Amino acid sequence: MSNLAWNCRGLGNPRVVQFLKDMVIPKKRQVIFLCETLCMKEKVEKVRHLIGFESSFSVDVIGRSGGIALLWRNEEEVSIRSFSKNHIDVVVRVVGCANWRLTGFYGEPNRRLRRNTWNLLRLLSQQSNLPWCVIGDLNNILSHEDKRGGRRYPEWLVQGFSETIIDCNLIDMDLMGYSFTWVKSKGTSDWVELRLNRALVTQQWLDIHKETTLFNMEVSTSDHTPIFLAINKCIINTNVRRFRFENAWLREPMCNDIVLNYWDSNKNSEYSQKLLACQSQLEVWGKEITGNFTQRIRDCKHRMKHLKQRRDSDSLRLYDDEQNKLNEVLIQKEIYWRQRSKQLWL
Template identity: 50%
Template sequence: MSLLSWNFRGLGNPRAVQFLQEIIFQKRPKVIFLCETLSNKSKVDCVRQRLGYEGIFVVEARVHSGGMAMLWKKEGEAKLLNYGNNHIDLVVNMDGLPEFRVTGFYGELKRSLRRNTWNLIRRLAGESELPWCIIGDLNNMLSPTDKKGGNKYPSWLLRGFQEVLDECNLIDMELVGYPFTWEKGKGTSLWVEERLDRALISHSWNLLFPTARLVNLEISTSDHCPLWLDPVLQEFQKSVKHFRFENAWLREPMCHQIVQSSWELFSEDSFQKKIKCCSTSLAKWGKEITENFKERIAKLNKVLRRVKSRRDVESVKRYKDTHEQLCEVLNQKEIFWRQRAKQLWMRSGDQNTKYFHACASKRRKRNQISNLKNNDGVWVGWDIGLPKLVVDYFDNVFKASNTHSDAVTKFIQEGVSNEQNLALQATVEESEVRAALF
């Protein structure tokens, strides 16, 4: 269960809609709040259908400004409490989670009208006792450090917003990532950055989701960054790490030597013992090869920068050798992530390790399980019965039943002769394994 908030700056921008689709594909939020849609209800509804969400409530734009929309994944997972020109208030009720309240908020842009924003928050605070979260572009700051560049932010605006949070017992969530969410004049002497987008939570909401985090997604097609709120950080059992051979090791001459020496060292032991000792040696050695790409690349780049400006023969030779080492490390990194991404249409030589990394990381996160429903319809986690539930499920799936297959198998023509069957069942000789491997 997660929430996405973004000052969209208009649905008429195709790049913005495409960017929103990419965020949703990666983060899969259950609730989305969009402000400054600059659109009517029908246009927002078209976007909803493209995104694959069922629930929607829209506050249409006034002339050529404003406009808000709240979308939720399934129709029955949320209901409207109230709304206005600057907010949409929902009660969220999803499987496995207690009922709570989410308010998408768009604060007054003009400083002279900021008191309207403050009074609206005070009024909303008294309308429900549910755990409460306000998220959106509040157009308010709490500290001088929320602004970088430009004129000093008025102290009366800081005090006014701080007093609202104190009166309503609201907590300003810490922002993970870049500290500013809005910018203007980037790359010029007038560049200004501010934190205008935020999430405010009640103490009861904080107790309900103590491990929640608010993340600045930073990259944006708007002048505002999207915010991603994950109320429940997934807790998983630490898995046992098994040995996996890395294709990137094949580019290292040492790999072949380790395999050969490990095999010869235990020449008198069983085949299984040799495999185990060989994998242990490779894993220990390979950790230095495939787990510190970032440090190795940074170190080599530092050397290149240091010798680049020199013109003596020794520096030129060192530059050439270092550059070759850097290319080799980059090739290893690409092979490492291509092996994990399993994108079969990619060809050798594609310098796109960031893409491979994203594919592999996203797949790993999606494959994780935090809780499941048992036969009684109750959600259970890893600490309250989920391991037993998984084992029982597969026990039932693979349990032998009292079926008889003779009626089917007698019509299947044999494809393996008796001689071939005896050859397949014969014991594998060590000399055969050695010949196949070496």
Template identity: 50%
Template sequence: MVTVETQGLSGGIAMLWMYKEEAILNSFSKNHIDMRIKNKSGNEYRLTGVFGEPDRSKRQETWSMLRTLAMNNSLPWCLIGDFNNMTSQNDKAGGRPYPQRLIQGFREVLNDCNLVDMELRGYPYTWERGAGTSEWIEVRLDRAIVNIPFLDVFADATLTNLEISTSDHCPILLELQKIIKDVHIKNFRFENAWLREPMCHQIVEEVWAGNTNKTLFEKLEKCSSILSTWGQEITGSFKKRIHNCKRILKAMKGRRDSNSISVSREAQKKLSEVYVQQEVFWRQRSKQLWLREGDNNSKFFHSSVKKRRAINKICSLKNSQDQLVDWNTGLENVVTDYFSELFTRSHTEWQ
């Protein structure tokens, strides 16, 4: 870990990594940490954490720092953090127009250093002030800027606004490659969280009462189909539902009219219900038999399942030439060749 302490109530940068061999520190200051990174695939690149000068009269210091860091660079390069700079008026909503000279100055720096601003997925703004009031201002201050070699090496890299935060800044997530998701064949599974809903009992009773001429298997199939569709509203997409509730609460923050208070209370009620459903959902999957009913540590349930899945997941293997390959570079062939060789008969003699 390398850290730069905060300056009063602003600033502060930290770089953390898993293995010592992954990163080498190039330089640091109160406004940056510059690292050379080598990932598991053997790709070497440069990663710089940045905190731009918040004082507009000193913005030139940030621009000079970027130009200095760009000198004699031959590696794929990414700079990420709170730049306290905008590239256009579209980066701001509310308040007065941003000084055009600052926008132009930052764009000149990007051009001089041959850097491009990565597209931000999700909500377009990363910082706010005065939420829910007539003086509400939102700005995109946090970003990742990269050079062309970086885009060539990491063609699938994405930058996402995670939006939800206790800070006035939203966290942003840079992913260098696409995450290959496991393909699961969805089979019906009854969720214990459904038992908290009266509608669950009603669905089962109606299916059984309305299909008296059907076999037991046909009734079960019909019931599971209806429950699966209905259950998506109860145990489907917890993250999205929590996000929607928090967005509503965030928009209503600071408002005192009766309608806004009513909307906030309803959103808070829904948020509490989702948290309870999520807890029951992950408890059912955690399979930790020693946990007692009523334990509210839903993060533990979630991590138990995620950890088990991570342990069982194969991301990369070494081939016959002792080279590490993943699903993008022929891992399926390594698996196929291994089992083909394992089950191929050779020089077998029977007595």
């Protein structure tokens, strides 16, 4: 099932509607998520009819901004779970493929309210164990390489968004084609480009959707370009959870000890059995090392603040120890995030 996401900047524009028809009808797109529709439900229904889709769900515009809509070709394949002015969450049921979850997402454009976007993503991540895909205009970048031109993007926005993606166990899919999806003042000295539109998926989702590619369509009647998630192959069996080795574990001496202990204790076992033994132990132990970076950083900073106030020699020594621990957690977090910056695991 292929998916298209686009910040169309208003379905009331005839050029936008024609552009949408040209993208959808010849290519047989299955699901379309639109944000900034700037219209009411009646207009979305007209567009749905024009492109030949069976169903749609929309959240009306508030004032002169916002509005989101999800349209899909076959009515029985999609069911609504929840929605807000910033998201539409559905379950996708396709014959021959395991059920999965799709969330069309529109990030809060006001930077002062951006934490609302992050908190909403965290909340949604806790509501289901289904394989999950989030697609749309997230209105945030994950690294400074996602921006070209203009002033440097605020570090707190990059950091906050990155932490949210880690907390939600999401992976940012590689974008094929042009690197940026939003442009301002093109061709002038104030030319700025950002990658605001993206697809975020869980590893479980990648495990059942093979040969999936995210494309930047590059041409648009809006200042945002559409992104297209092409799903070429899926598998039905989702019961087998694949083990993934975390590079961040290599920073921990305990990782080496676990491997040596279980390798030595199974000297007479087959090579494959040794690997499985190490795998099971690393998986249990690794949950305490990765996936809770935010809490570990918070705890270190709290202890450092307390020790700094005491100002005695022992406290200063302990403060330095905590500083080293904090630096180590930050390094592990960077390694963890770098490993997830690729669509496929190495």
